[in-house]
Amino acid sequence: MRGLTLIELLVALAVGGALLSWATVNGSHLIETRRASAALNQTLGAVAFTRHAAVTHRATATLCPSAGGGCGLRNTWHEGALIFVDVDGDGNLDAEDTPLRRLPGLRQADRVFWRSFRNRRHLSFLPSGLTDWQSGNFTYCPANGDLRYARQAILNAQGRARLARDDDGDGIREDASGRDLRCP
Numbered sequence: 001m002r003g004l005t006l007i008e009l010l011v012a013l014a015v016g017g018a019l020l021s022w023a024t025v026n027g028s029h030l031i032e033t034r035r036a037s038a039a040l041n042q043t044l045g046a047v048a049f050t051r052h053a054a055v056t057h058r059a060t061a062t063l064c065p066s067a068g069g070g071c072g073l074r075n076t077w078h079e080g081a082l083i084f085v086d087v088d089g090d091g092n093l094d095a096e097d098t099p100l101r102r103l104p105g106l107r108q109a110d111r112v113f114w115r116s117f118r119n120r121r122h123l124s125f126l127p128s129g130l131t132d133w134q135s136g137n138f139t140y141c142p143a144n145g146d147l148r149y150a151r152q153a154i155l156n157a158q159g160r161a162r163l164a165r166d167d168d169g170d171g172i173r174e175d176a177s178g179r180d181l182r183c184p
Contacts, residue, residue, distance in 0.1 A: 032142060032144070032146070032149045033149065035107070035110070035142070035149075036140055036142060036149045036150070036151045037151070039106055039110060039112065039140045039151070040138070040140045040151040040152075040153055040163070042103060043077070043081075043112060043138045043140070043153060044138075044153050044161055046063055046081055046083060046101075046103055047063060047123065047138075047153075047155065047159070047161060049083055049100075049101060050062070050063040050083050050123065050125055051125045051129055051159045053083060053085065053100055053125075054124075054125035054126060054127055054128075054129060055125075055127065055128075055129045057085050057098075057127075058127045059085050059086070059087060059127055060085070060086045060087075060089040060124055060125065060126055060127065060132070061083065061084070061085055061086060061100070061124070061125050062083070062084055062086040062089075062091055062122050062123070062124045062125075063081060063082070063083050063122060063123045063124075064081065064082055064091065064092075064093075064121065064122035064123075065077040065079065065080070065081055065082075065114075065121065065122075066079070066080055066081055066082035066093075066102065067079035067080050067105065069093070070082070070092065070093040071091065071092055071093055071121070071122060073121070074114075074121040075111070075112075075113050075114065075121075077106075077111070077112035077113070077114060077138075078105055078106045078110055078111045078112055079105045080102060080103055080104055080105040081102070081103040082099065082101075082102055082103070083099075083100045083101045083102075083103075084097050084098055084099045084100055085097055085098040085100065086124060089124065089132070091120060091121070091122040091124060107143060109143030110140070110141065110142055110143050111140070111141045111183070112138055112139065112140050112141075113138070113139045113141065113183075113184060114136060114137075114138055115136050115137055115139070116134045116135065116136025116137075116155075117133060117134055117135050117136060117157075118132075118133060118134055120134060123136075123155075125159055129158075129159060130157060130158055130159060131155065131157050131158070131159050133157060134155075134157070135155055135156050135157045136154075136155055137152050137153060137154045137155065137164075137175065137176065138152065138153045138155075139151070139152045139181060139183070140152070141183035141184070142183075145183060147172045147180065147181060147182070147183065148171045148172060150172070150173065150181040150182075150183055151163070151164065151173065151181075152164035152173060152175060152181055154175070154176050164176075164181060
């Protein structure tokens with residue numbers, strides 16, 4: 001006779017259940033990790049594009065949060081962003097400015113926060129490729145509030161970015177001052 005005994009079937013189901021459980025837990029971790037990386041990479045790509053636009057157009061270029069036609073309120077980056085040539089350098093999209101690119105928003109509850117020297121809601125690059133004295137950081141905060149998935153890009157005044165790392169091995173990245181990332 002060929003077939004399975006009840007014990008063999010139960011063992012196979014138990015092994016399959018354990019593998020499925022393991023895959024589900026690791027799969028959600030992988031999804032959250034990829035989502036965090038994608039959000040921060042989109043932001044870093046926008047920063048690089050803005051810097052390139054300033055140099056190429058030989059004019060101030062600005063990156064600001066935007067859900068619609070112009071720049072939005074501080075820390076509404078999750079709704080989208082806008083990159084434009086900022087002729088008068090005021091950080092607002094005016095009639096004489098040239099819009100270059102719009103970025104889509106994030107998942108509904110995820111957030112990106114911009115904190116900078118000079119406390120501006122936008123990031124501007126001068127024609128030289130340097131920021132307008134705006135060193136700072138973009139921090140990604142996941143919807144679930146789990147700080148293991150928080151990410152941060154730290155920008156210096158030259159517009160160069162570095163990613164926050166987890167130097168102490170606790171699973172949470174540290175900011176430029178060595179403190180664990182926090183989400184407001």
